Amino acid sequence: MVIVNAPLRADQFRTKAEALGLTFVSKAGMKMKFSAPAGQDADLAAKLKKQCKADPQLNTVYFQVTTE
Numbered sequence: 191m192v193i194v195n196a197p198l199r200a201d202q203f204r205t206k207a208e209a210l211g212l213t214f215v216s217k218a219g220m221k222m223k224f225s226a227p228a229g230q231d232a233d234l235a236a237k238l239k240k241q242c243k244a245d246p247q248l249n250t251v252y253f254q255v256t257t258e
Contacts, residue, residue, distance in 0.1 A: 191215070192224045192235045196253040203253065206241055210234055223258075231257040 192212055196203050197220045204214060204222060212224035212234060226234045239255040242248045 191258040192226050192231055192238065193256045193258050194222045194224070194238070194253065195220050195256075196222070196251060198251050199248060202245075202248060203242065206245070206248075207238055210238055210241075212238070 192207070194203050194207065200217065200220070200222060207222075207224050208214065212226055215223040215225050217223070235255050235257050242253060242255070
C-alpha cells in the first residue's frame with residue numbers, strides 16, 4: 191500500500207500515481223491510499239515521490255509519499 195499525504199492538488203497526485211500503475215483505493219482527508227503490484231510498494235513510492243518533486247506544479251506543494 192502506497193500512501194500519499196497532500197493537502198492540495200490531490201487530482202494531480204492521483205493522476206501521476208495511476209500513470210505508474212498504482213490503483214486508487216481510498217481518500218480520507220488529505221491521505222490517499224493506492225495499491226501496488228505485490229512487492230513493488232517501496233520502489234513505486236520512491237518513483238512517485240521523485241516524479242512529483244520534478245513537476246513544477248507539484249514541487250512547491252507539501253506532500254509525503256510513504257508505504258504501509
